[in-house]
Amino acid sequence: MKIRLALRLARVMVHLVAGLATCALVFPLASHGLRERLTRRWSRKLLGICRVTVEQAEGAPVLEHALIVANHVSWLDIFVINALHPCRFVAKAEIRAWPVLGWLAAGAGTVFIARGNRRELRHIFKGLVTVLEEGQRVAFFPEGTTSSQGEVLPFHANLFEAAIDAKVAVQPYALAYLDLGGRYHPSVDYVGDTNFVDSMFAILEGPPVRARLQALPPIDAIGAHRRELAEQAHTAVAQALRSDS
Secondary structure (H helix, E strand, O other): OHHHHHHHHHHHHHHHHHHHHHHHHOHHHOOHHHHHHHHHHHHHHHHHHOOEEEEEOOOOOOOOOOEEEEOOOOOOHHHHHHHHOOOEEEEEHHHHHOOOHHHHHHHOOOEEEOOOOHHHHHHHHHHHHHHHHOOOOEEEOOOOOOOOOOOOOOOOOHHHHHHHHHOOOEEEEEEEEEOOOOOEOOOOOOOOOOOHHHHHHHHHHOOOEEEEEEEOOOEOOOOOOHHHHHHHHHHHHHHHHHHHO
């Protein structure tokens, strides 16, 4: 068992180094389409090494151009979404400090936000609007932190304003991690005193994981208020997870 775990961990580290090299050497010269293809392929391989299979649940058609919001369960979330529908992500600043994965997320264009920094938030907000106006997908986790599976914390409304200003729809995604019996997987929750290293080992040592992503009907942002968008998105995700459990 220890040898098997060591081999999986070694494969993860080699794959992470390859990802860092791609971000440093290829991404600066790559087109948007190539970056998306490389991101999708890399994310799928990482998940495969971790024995996480990804499935797109039946739901609404996925928009090519939207502000994406999802419930936040694990460090796996970004890679699950990118394995199916690559996005530019907005994430909390703490992720930047994660070993290797933080550097990789930064190299892939993730925007990090420090809590309580209003000046930085205004600057980042303008950048998000610009990216959305350019026709890209931008994604973030409006709970602001991870939550236990089946639970959805209140959505913070601030960044929903970007969809209103850019005149794009908000599309919620519902994320769940299941075991082979269809129950919530016990190794994935990233809450309480769990740190990144503990979570990584729990997933590598635990039974295989089924990551289930469901795209929900888009919400029109034109003429809406950010709090209304946040509430509607929260309700949609919570209802989807209740029906999935």
